[in-house]
Amino acid sequence: MSGNISGVKQSKRRRRVRIHLSDGRVYAGERDTALEKFLYEAFPNRNNPPIAGLVNDQLRELSWPVDCDVKVKPIFLSDSDGIRIYCRSLSFLLIVAANELYPQARLFIDYSVPYGGYFCKVKGRKPFTADELSRIKGRMNKLVEEDHPILRKTLPIDEARRLFEDREGWDKVRLLDGFNEEGLPVYSLNGFRDYFYGYMVPSTGYLTTFALEHLLNGFILRFPRREEPTRLRPPQRFSELRKVFWEYGEWLDRVGVGNVGALNESIRSGGIKRVVLVSEALHEQRIAQIAHTLVKRMNRGHRLILIAGPSSSGKTTFAKRLAIQLLVQGLNPYLLGMDDFFLPRANTDKGADGAHDFDSLSALDLPLFRESLYALLTGEEVTLPHYDFITGQRETGPTVKLGPMQPLLVEGIHGLNPQLIEKIPQEQIFKIFVSALTQLNLDSHNRVPTTDTRLIRRIVRDALCRGYSAEEAISIWEGVRRGEKQNIFPYQEQADVMFNSALVYELAVLKPLVEPLLLQVKMAEERIEAERLLAFLRWFEPCATEVIPKNSILREFIGHSILDELTWYHDFVFRKRKEKNEHRKGEGQSGMD
Numbered sequence: 001m002s003g004n005i006s007g008v009k010q011s012k013r014r015r016r017v018r019i020h021l022s023d024g025r026v027y028a029g030e031r032d033t034a035l036e037k038f039l040y041e042a043f044p045n046r047n048n049p050p051i052a053g054l055v056n057d058q059l060r061e062l063s064w065p066v067d068c069d070v071k072v073k074p075i076f077l078s079d080s081d082g083i084r085i086y087c088r089s090l091s092f093l094l095i096v097a098a099n100e101l102y103p104q105a106r107l108f109i110d111y112s113v114p115y116g117g118y119f120c121k122v123k124g125r126k127p128f129t130a131d132e133l134s135r136i137k138g139r140m141n142k143l144v145e146e147d148h149p150i151l152r153k154t155l156p157i158d159e160a161r162r163l164f165e166d167r168e169g170w171d172k173v174r175l176l177d178g179f180n181e182e183g184l185p186v187y188s189l190n191g192f193r194d195y196f197y198g199y200m201v202p203s204t205g206y207l208t209t210f211a212l213e214h215l216l217n218g219f220i221l222r223f224p225r226r227e228e229p230t231r232l233r234p235p236q237r238f239s240e241l242r243k244v245f246w247e248y249g250e251w252l253d254r255v256g257v258g259n260v261g262a263l264n265e266s267i268r269s270g271g272i273k274r275v276v277l278v279s280e281a282l283h284e285q286r287i288a289q290i291a292h293t294l295v296k297r298m299n300r301g302h303r304l305i306l307i308a309g310p311s312s313s314g315k316t317t318f319a320k321r322l323a324i325q326l327l328v329q330g331l332n333p334y335l336l337g338m339d340d341f342f343l344p345r346a347n348t349d350k351g352a353d354g355a356h357d358f359d360s361l362s363a364l365d366l367p368l369f370r371e372s373l374y375a376l377l378t379g380e381e382v383t384l385p386h387y388d389f390i391t392g393q394r395e396t397g398p399t400v401k402l403g404p405m406q407p408l409l410v411e412g413i414h415g416l417n418p419q420l421i422e423k424i425p426q427e428q429i430f431k432i433f434v435s436a437l438t439q440l441n442l443d444s445h446n447r448v449p450t451t452d453t454r455l456i457r458r459i460v461r462d463a464l465c466r467g468y469s470a471e472e473a474i475s476i477w478e479g480v481r482r483g484e485k486q487n488i489f490p491y492q493e494q495a496d497v498m499f500n501s502a503l504v505y506e507l508a509v510l511k512p513l514v515e516p517l518l519l520q521v522k523m524a525e526e527r528i529e530a531e532r533l534l535a536f537l538r539w540f541e542p543c544a545t546e547v548i549p550k551n552s553i554l555r556e557f558i559g560h561s562i563l564d565e566l567t568w569y570h571d572f573v574f575r576k577r578k579e580k581n582e583h584r585k586g587e588g589q590s591g592m593d
Helices: 035-042 080-101 130-146 157-166 170-176 239-255 260-269 272-298 315-328 366-377 450-466 470-487 489-494 506-518 524-537 567-586
Strands: 016-021 026-030 050-055 058-061 070-076 106-113 117-123 151-156 183-189 192-195 211-215 218-222 304-308 334-337 381-388 393-401 408-411 429-435 497-500
Touching: 016 035, 026 035, 035 050, 035 070, 050 080, 050 524, 058 524, 070 080, 080 106, 080 117, 080 130, 080 183, 080 192, 080 218, 106 218, 106 239, 130 211, 151 157, 157 170, 157 183, 157 192, 170 260, 239 272, 239 489, 239 497, 260 272, 260 506, 272 315, 272 429, 272 497, 304 315, 315 334, 315 408, 315 429, 366 381, 366 408, 429 489, 450 470, 450 506, 450 524, 470 489, 470 506, 470 524, 506 524
Parallel strands: 016 070, 304 408, 304 429, 334 408, 429 497
Antiparallel strands: 016 026, 050 058, 050 070, 106 117, 117 218, 151 183, 183 192, 211 218, 381 393
């Protein structure tokens, strides 16, 4: 073929590149200009700035150099990925400022608080005083004002190990044992280097909204919630939640696993069976304590037990195990699922995303629920509904009549909502809040969010039991979380007791089950979330499911639970009642107990 009839010819590489935004705008700049410069120009609103970008469907930091024409979707501070990057960067700022002023203090970022913040504590010295926190905050403000760059560099593993050994950061050194990748991304700020498993903002100038709040035995690093990215929410009471986290810290000490590195070591050495058995024994001990408390309350008229908690918290298994403990105490509880009172799917309101909103209180047939509950507690015979999740229709369930001293366990996400129940006096109600409140962190500076544990539980369970893909589970998770914030978490402090369903070893068990599911995610935004989960799961050694007891709360999500079939429990309860009534009739007595 002679001549150039296609119109295609070799060209020099252009000096300028373009980013194409989803709204149709195009911005051009010099090759290798940081993504930050483009987005800063395109989105001048500093109240909700871009924090990162989805570049050709890949999450990139703002410091990423643009070296060719790309499609970009900005990630704002009000997005879930944006607020995570902000909080992670703010934690690094705190660590650097505290190290500059008090180099002997080892800072530990412990757990999140409901109104936006992390509870932190120090080791190697007494807790920071209010004056010392004021100095640290002043230093943080100065670093923000000076807008220092936050730089990322990948270190060879041996060099990273020496860095943390020199600093006596043994939690990070232990975490690197068995790590088989060539390099470790390390961030530096004002000469201080540290590892974080997620992205950062490009400089400290982004970190303008924060506070340090003095608290007994520690302090809170406060940050905005993504719903209101420019302001800090007022502090809230979370005394019951603090007790749960303190208790879990005690459990970690008893198990001998303080971080993921220690957990991995127990798996490699064969000590994981001990960790599993002690963890499960602690769960059983706590459930038995709650049952003992309930027996005492029963004598004061507490017959109605409401069990609430967010998605994938293990409410169902907890309720069954509590019922068994009450049987041991001589009581015959009846277990009622709130989900059976869902309205038919066609009558269920839809949320802003167009999907049926099953997390709203309006999804329940409240008049029928209240009527049934009141009738059961007053000794009437009630035919209960049963909700079919496949057809979305409500069917006829069992006919039930409770005895005068028979407790009623009601399990569902709205159990603590004061609008749920009318007529029944509060002195007859005992409220339990259940959630997986993880406290096992990667190391002292990298925490594992409780939400991530529940999401991974849900992905595994939905794939196993409901035929949903990880992509589907991730796509609806934002709506689930929104419903929890509106309908569940505001009432958690009203609980009489809280139960932490987290198990120290569970992510090691869930890892080999969830990784293949996450690797199948294709849609861009869902894949970003899947890659984030995969990034922190790589730090966990896998653990086989065979070591998990058949009644473990974890079995609710991985399958093969001995508690899967509830009928055996109800059959047992009503058989015992029948036997007792027949015995009474034989002695000339009548009535149901």
